[in-house]
Amino acid sequence: MILPGCNFFPFTPLPLHIFEPRYRAMLALALESDRMFCIGTRVEPCGPEPGLPVDETAGVYVHGTVGLVRACVTAEDGTSNLLLEGLRRVLFTGWLREEPYRIAVLQPVETFIENPVTVETGVKRVLAIAGTLVDRGVRCPPQLDLKLNTQLPAELIADVVSNYFLPNLEQRHELLAMECLDDRLEFLAECLKVQLGALGPST
Numbered sequence: 001m002i003l004p005g006c007n008f009f010p011f012t013p014l015p016l017h018i019f020e021p022r023y024r025a026m027l028a029l030a031l032e033s034d035r036m037f038c039i040g041t042r043v044e045p046c047g048p049e050p051g052l053p054v055d056e057t058a059g060v061y062v063h064g065t066v067g068l069v070r071a072c073v074t075a076e077d078g079t080s081n082l083l084l085e086g087l088r089r090v091l092f093t094g095w096l097r098e099e100p101y102r103i104a105v106l107q108p109v110e111t112f113i114e115n116p117v118t119v120e121t122g123v124k125r126v127l128a129i130a131g132t133l134v135d136r137g138v139r140c141p142p143q144l145d146l147k148l149n150t151q152l153p154a155e156l157i158a159d160v161v162s163n164y165f166l167p168n169l170e171q172r173h174e175l176l177a178m179e180c181l182d183d184r185l186e187f188l189a190e191c192l193k194v195q196l197g198a199l200g201p202s203t
Helices: 023-032 116-135 143-148 154-165 169-177 181-198
Strands: 002-004 015-018 036-042 062-074 080-097 102-108
Touching: 002 023, 015 023, 023 036, 023 062, 023 080, 023 181, 036 080, 036 169, 062 169, 116 154, 116 181, 154 181
Parallel strands: 002 036
Antiparallel strands: 015 080, 036 062, 062 080, 080 102
16 A cells, blocks of 8 residues: 555554555455555655655655554445554565556565664663653653653664654655664664754753
8 A cells, every 4th residue: 555645664553544446455355364465655746755765667665564454444335444553664676566556576674783782772862862752742642651661672662753753754764764773773863852952942
């Protein structure tokens, strides 16, 4: 499912309203099988964000996320409301067909760690800045506020904080495409730091 202006991270939920006939057919097939499908991001007519890899022929950013349908309610008119849970990053390496909905050739994107100490430090920094943003009034779901104070896997923390705290599409794309967790946490911390600075001095 290719959407405009939408990033989807692993470990995060994405509510969707399915109403187009092609996506109704796609959802029906997913529910009959493994309950999974991918979310990709469409390149806007003005062009892709600088430095981000795209499939120019398909007009799609090459990084996406596989999601699992956790809940789905279908109305009498055939439309559906569902909750998709992000599972893992993928790379779109080709397209088997375009109509009625796209079927992609996927390559899993593996996250790697260069230095566990750097990752540990990065997690602490990200959580500290995110916690300060919450204290300064930045809204986040109540369940996320609890997670900011728990010992969760570093990759999960990076993706969840990216999803809820970063509105900038270019930053989100860049984080989604980063395979090195050390770099992902460092970049995320810098983005959060800029956001915190934009709030002005605390009172």
